[in-house]
Amino acid sequence: MVTKAPEASPQDTADRPETPLEAELRRLAGSVPDPELPVLTLEELGVLRAVHCLNPGSVEVELTPTYTGCPAVEAMSTDIERVLHERGIPDVTVRRVLAPAWTTDDITDEGRRKLREFGIAPPRAVREHQGPVTVVLGPTRTTPPTRTAADAAAATLLGAPEAGDAPLRCPHCGSTDTELLSRFSSTACKALRRCLDCREPFDHFKEL
Template structure:
């Protein structure tokens, strides 16, 4: 087990306070992508950052924003290292992050019922599983899939059949 110093915890909170560039309603802490902060000597800090998926185009913006925030707080030497293992999962999104997604009009990812890969089933576009994607606007479970990809690759475009509003759904990983 790695122990964290009070200064590392403070720097982790600063790095985690950076807004996500694609979903600015969430911080990187709420998204669950900032993994650790380690001090190297008196003036150097290394931040471990896990992208939501390999090849995520926002990783460069996240890294630059973390470096900027830590520089602004007096850290002269900041290195942001991309860490792919353990892989990020939608289970890493905090409860606060899920609440913010819902309030922003994006259906948060459903809780994964068991560990391991998410089962993929091809079939009708309407929600028919026991844990349907609920509309973030009216709460109805009567929704349909319009497109497997939306404004970003990690979201799908859905429509509520009750209130007729389209909405993004943050896909489970």
């Protein structure tokens, strides 16, 4: 009589260090492009939380949507399942994890750099600690910050996110003299703005 080994639970796997196989599968799942912003991977977007091997042929992936009801989650899950099936994992489950909630602070520095190069103004830093996010309607036009140009240039080069109340920087010319055209753009997570120096319109990945 052959006794099947008990399947590990996600809680059991969370209590131990990540295995080499889990690290490899996390890298593969994290390389999946975001369906709405294919310039970013799921790892760079910050929505991939963990990969747990429950047994040699069964894997559970934890995914946090950018907001509840995000229509892209189904496509993300399907693409994750596909790449892990191609790796030889027959049983793949993608589980939505809502806590801790995703915020735009979870986007990596590399992700912010790619957004900027793609012509999208990356989100500014929202908070330094976990807690309620205050939602306010900001001004339609931003003006240059009080800090020096050298400080601003250094922050841009380092890819550091600016504070949430900092002026928005045009991804084309770097000017902070921009205005809001529409609070919604091609997707709900982006706003449409225009630079008043180079006159180019651009998307802004809104802070959350």
